[in-house]
Amino acid sequence: MKHGWDHILNILEKRLNPGLFKVWIKPLSATFDDGSLTLIAPNDFVASWVRDRLLDTVAEAAEQVLGSVKSINVKAQAQKAQVASRAQLVSSAVRTIAAPVDADGHSPRTSDRMPAGMGDGLAGAHGQPCSLNGDQSFRWRFSFDDFVVGPSNALAHAASQSVCQCSLHADQLFLCSAPGLGKTHLIQAIGGHLARAAVNRSVRLRYLTAEEFATRMVVALKMGEIERFKAEFRESVDLLLLEDIHFLQGKEKIQDELLATLKALQSRGSKVVFTSSFLPRELSGVDSQLASRFGAGFLAVIDRPDFTTRMRIVEQKAQRQHATIIPEDVSALMAERIKTDIRQLESCLQNLILKAKLLRQNITQDLAMQVLANYAIDADSPDMERIITAVCRTFQLDAGDLASKSRRQGVVMARNTAFFLARKYTDLSLKDIGVRFNRKHSTVLKGITKVEREMTKRTPAGRQFERALDLLEI
Template identity: 55%
Template structure:
């Protein structure tokens, strides 16, 4: 019964969390469950602290769904029984698999091939992303000058789609039996380095990334801002990969020149390959995205519906696809056709854009939602709720206006670096799907100029 309950909780967490988060931090946990108590045991103190700080709410929510009551969750470390030392063979090749990012079971750390979620076939090309798409394909067929690509855009415009498409294509076209591709976020790279340091496996970590990787796909490199040791490590890794002729693709919500507290050598390295910016797709591209997604969902939507969605959701492809998916699902559950009436009902839950929101309308929205005044938003207060509201305003102003990061900060009495840090924090909470992240997504979705 205890094992069944924990397996059900694991199943819910696997569905609700980013695959990398689940495999690195949740899967290594062991559990003991009694009535409404869940005792978790991590392989080491660092994993225990990380889960305690960032994933406890997710575990409690999953536990409540399975147990029927909100459980008390504790986490500690179960020390492994010591065994006689076994001499390990030299780690000359990374272990290959197709199940996703690696489980962190120190001391051995291996680069593994993930399950690719996207492909070039389902990436809709328009003027906004034509260069990025062409560059990504060229990297795969070796026609791109150089072996490095840097993709930049605001969230939800296709960076991750192209990253996974590159990984999938390289795996399919490689003449090697086992092509070694490391696909992870900058935060995951940093966490793995910290685990390697804690477990005394830094040399193995460096060897794995510098000597054994054919292609590094690294997301959200703005995470390295202000983290000098991490910057030193990724800089040396990039240098080693370049010398080996390995391919490198990096993504960020910011251009390299917009980053602060980054070693100039690392910024230069970011700029050493082709830089491709993905901008907001135009109406025709958005309409084709809706039509393509509908086909993948096994349905056809009337032209009027695809035009309605494309007209109302203008700045986030991920949100556009989510809206269509919810519309199709609602129609199926109600056993009804996809209609204008249903479409308008579903659109109420999304950021419908009659016009591009202005900076002032964004501030008004944030003040209403957080029940603050504009003066409080601009104040020097460090209260948690005000900081959160201010960061959300940074995020929305970056997403919906043409203001530079410096101008956004100036309007709210903050420096350029503070704006970047605030936007990064918002993106991180949303991508991790934490309770706070879901609240933030709701705030963003309700923006209606």
Template identity: 50%
Template sequence: MEQLWTQTKLILEKTVSPGLFHLWIKPLTAQVAGETLELTAPNAFVAAWVNERLLDAIAEAAASVMGKRPKVAVVAADARPGPHPHEKDRGPKAPVTIVPLGLPPAMPLRTVAEDRFRFSFDDFVVGPSNELAYVASKGICERTLASEQLFITSAPGLGKTHLLQAIGQQLCLGGGKARPRVVYLTAEEFAGRLIMAIKARDVERFKTSFRESVDVLLLEDIHFFRDKPRIQAELLNTLKALRSRGCRLVFTSSFLPKELSGVDDQLASRFCSGFLAGIEPPDLPTRKRILERKAAVHQVLLPENVSDLLAEHLRADIRQIESCIQNLALKARLLNRGISLEMAWEVLGNYKLENPTLTLDDIVDYVCDVYRISPELLSSKSRKREHVLARNTAFLLARRHTELSLQDIGQRFNRRHSTVVKGITTLERHLSLETPLGRQIEKTMERLAP
């Protein structure tokens, strides 16, 4: 049993973000009861959080180890009844329920080491579309940037996370000097820690841990803070305290600060107070160099004509390029054949081939076809899950493939600008965490044909 859970955790460590893994999954213990994987969390709050957000990811990881998908149940350690001295005479056990008992003190804030970061500056391919963000990221590390704060913005899959982790890795390496205390969190993880501290009535220790024990704060996906006033207030005070100590701050978001509706004006102003660098989709020469770099990483020999073909057609984002390389390599190995132009065309058939003239009407037609709904339903007031999912998919595709503003996209679907932001943010979260829904959305987006 211990080996099974250890192997499952190894898979989860690679498939969820480092912060989510260390905060929510690492503290769990496990046992198998029939076809159920029963997880024990240290307290009721952690149990409820895992049960609500990570159950599918855990079940899929366990399935790859156990050979079939188990049922997953999460219980709290402090809700388990202790053994009764005459338990054998008491008949079958009653089901264990999660009881919201008192919480232990909040988990301490931990700085991270360089081995926690998967990406470095050395493996980042620089081109005209991302050069400013790259130079600024290096500058924040070397203190050559005329600001102690950096805001990196781009559409999904263009390198924000890569640069943020590269900053963390370089700072942790230290370069012979005293290493700064680096904290790397997603906005959701920051919020989770604060909520845990509130429930544990330990907010003061939360404040102290962030405001006095951090030299560099790397905060990802700050658009998650929208419409969360209590968390925004604490974040604003934390940022003020860190800046007063001369700490460095780096934020990433899929939206510009001015597009973040539902964010307090003071906090939005704080986000804007440093250097802002955007990343655009890579041009053809940069895409080709990215392809060559990814092919080398995956030990794939790409003929020149295949490299040219893929670079010409894979324009959406870098994740798509890497996925195509992996699938091409796997197909060649399974068939025991060399990679050819014909094979590349076959693999490209599984992906969205970018069309520079893609319009919002094209996107609406595609989404309606995929989700089997009418354009009228897509723009209706319906809150059915499948209709909301289709609408959010249209928001994300319009954001990625058109030059329309968020307000223009909202008007097309009879929605407010803030609703568009919320829909895009929801899907991006599933994409970044690679949840089952995230993988479904990724496949839906890949199939969008010109």
């Protein structure tokens, strides 16, 4: 069974956020008997967490390796063994790296993460203790050099550079944009710039998602290490880079801790950079003091790029990442067809270049049209009616179902899909979207956040949602 479990682990490591894999999956062992798989966790807390949140993902991987699996059980190991594993679990949680969403909407693989053993007293990517005194071992995925500046993002770009130059006269920077427009690019560019610049001095930084902050706090509480957790973020940080803070809505205890952390960092003169898909005033289920603090710093919104900027993105990405020159008529075609999501624009470009290489053909408009057809995106952004029509066709529902009181899983997923697409492709506010579906703006926000979380974690629901998006002929 050991070889089979190792194979399952390899699959799970590729599918899951690295932080989830390191803390919850890697400590498990497994036995396979009479068609049933038993997972053995180091303690009851880990067993319960895996059972409640990751069992479906493990089941998919197990069936891929073992074929038919009658059942999967998760149990904690014997009490004596739990004591020995406690320190190991705490150490793993402290070192966990939570992967950010990359330009394709996925988590970076192992080769992109911060290696262990880079020193003490300093944090690198995603909370990993490391020394940034000029060490180049961690490959930050994005930099200012490969960020294409245009009217839609010039302010956010300038503010991000000001953080690096210590010329931003504010303790906080809040970067806001719809998915796929560059906020992760800029926050990683800040971290990467400071890492490369730290030759003669230490720049202590933490880079992680808000959900990873919450997960590490929960682990610290369960393991009796909360004071250590507090010291990590309140006393040993010069710059905190915190992504996707909208994931904290409704999490009161986590919000209280983050608020205390921000107050402590401000008193020490430390800086904080947030990213979010929502403006501070749009957040719901967030403590009023914390929401006020989110909006107290410098706010920079990234809008959808104009046609010229999109063309430059295509041309620059082709040259920098693929050493390829894209004909102007092809870059213009791609920029005209894909308007709202830079991730999709980059993905389309990558597929175009790869197809040309595999077929040994020149990159032409005809070839670009073939690739663009796979993305099913028209020149004009869809309006609400087209979104509703596409969602109903995909989920085999009536338009009335989306606005009904139904809480059936299929209806809720379809409704959240409509929320997400309306936010992405239209200029409607959360309140206006809610009115269209007889929902409060807070419900819309939670639905969009649910979609983003499932896609980021690469869960079965997230992959199902992505497949649904692929089928939407918008």
